[in-house]
Amino acid sequence: MLEKIVEPLLMWYDKNKRILPWRETFDAYDIWISEIMLQQTRVEAVKPYFLRFKTALPKMEDLASCPEDRLLKLWEGLGYYNRVRNMQKAAIQVVEKYNGKLPADYELLKTLPGIGNYTAGAIASIAYKIPVPAVDGNVLRVIARISENDDDIMKQSMKNRVQADLMKVMPKSDPGAFNQALMELGAVVCIPNGSPHCMVCPIAESCKARKGGRIDKYPVKGKAKARRLEKHTILLIQDGSRIALHKRPSRGLLAGLYEFPNLDGYKSRDEVLEQVKDYGLSPLRIQSLPKAKHIFSHVEWDMMGYAVQVSELDHPKDEKMLFVETEQTEKNYPVPRAYSAYARYVNLNLGRDKI
DNA sequence: AAATCGGGGCC
DNA sequence: GGCCCAGATTT
Numbered sequence: 342m343l344e345k346i347v348e349p350l351l352m353w354y355d356k357n358k359r360i361l362p363w364r365e366t367f368d369a370y371d372i373w374i375s376e377i378m379l380q381q382t383r384v385e386a387v388k389p390y391f392l393r394f395k396t397a398l399p400k401m402e403d404l405a406s407c408p409e410d411r412l413l414k415l416w417e418g419l420g421y422y423n424r425v426r427n428m429q430k431a432a433i434q435v436v437e438k439y440n441g442k443l444p445a446d447y448e449l450l451k452t453l454p455g456i457g458n459y460t461a462g463a464i465a466s467i468a469y470k471i472p473v474p475a476v477d478g479n480v481l482r483v484i485a486r487i488s489e490n491d492d493d494i495m496k497q498s499m500k501n502r503v504q505a506d507l508m509k510v511m512p513k514s515d516p517g518a519f520n521q522a523l524m525e526l527g528a529v530v531c532i533p534n535g536s537p538h539c540m541v542c543p544i545a546e547s548c549k550a551r552k553g554g555r556i557d558k559y560p561v562k563g564k565a566k567a568r569r570l571e572k573h574t575i576l577l578i579q580d581g582s583r584i585a586l587h588k589r590p591s592r593g594l595l596a597g598l599y600e601f602p603n604l605d606g607y608k609s610r611d612e613v614l615e616q617v618k619d620y621g622l623s624p625l626r627i628q629s630l631p632k633a634k635h636i637f638s639h640v641e642w643d644m645m646g647y648a649v650q651v652s653e654l655d656h657p658k659d660e661k662m663l664f665v666e667t668e669q670t671e672k673n674y675p676v677p678r679a680y681s682a683y684a685r686y687v688n689l690n691l692g693r694d695k696i
Numbered sequence: 697a698a699a700t701c702g703g704g705g706c707c
Numbered sequence: 708g709g710c711c712c713a714g715a716t717t718t
Binding site for chain 1: 715716
Binding site: 381386418424496535566596635636637638639678 | 697698699700701702703704705706707
């Protein structure tokens, strides 16, 4: 039944595909960068990051040898930071084992860190014209709708079935175009929220959900668990023209990025002053800052904050705490967007305007 | 199988 | 406020 959609999709894609930076090339390194960046991330958000990343690290060897802070700085604001760490691990393996060239083999691609079913399929089909599917959220939605599939698209069993079904109809001539056509359709026509644009859909005749008037019932997807709430007190500790930063642990949320020193829970002025002294610093002045909220996928941070001026003669006890000039922070230290509401009080914009 | 891991745009 | 995004990895 899926074979009917192949030709219409290829024709539609050829006429309607968007012009995107990573579509100017079939170089595997470029396709790889774009596919990793596009994981759980919208096309519009990726564009400027992709161009900057390619300019900074044009070759596999450049990525393999890049210092971690610089790597994270290039990823700052994109989120899911393990993506870029895994990319570097993979790059090192590719340089050592594959002469710097991503293998033209679906199974071998999957052995590299950060490359799973979807990404291996995308690289193999787009860069190497290997006829394998690339099943992402767009594809699952489109297939669930045209076939009125009641299975939860988040389940691995559903993904495996869709992948197997698509495998049977992959066109050998240009599998990459077919995969991208399916995704492009999901992104611009068979859209998730609101109503899909069925009037311009090239495969509307093959769509069961549309025929049945049940397009709004698909895809079926389980509800996400409620977010956990965390309260934090953010400290903007300034020493003349410098600001205190703290390096986060190498595992867990926002691993390896720099943050403003902060405390669990909401703290009073006096508690903060005590804590700052415990850091080995001498507070001169303290001022409270407005509350702010930052929402992650599975956690919500409710934050309050203080600006604290300390003596310039001070030295923090904690090795992971350091005082950095604002300009240097902007240039060299990756700080997550979660802190942007407070960063502006020390004239940091966390790269919002100039990627 | 479920939890973890960012950030933003749209309804 | 909820949903979703060219998902992968860990638990």
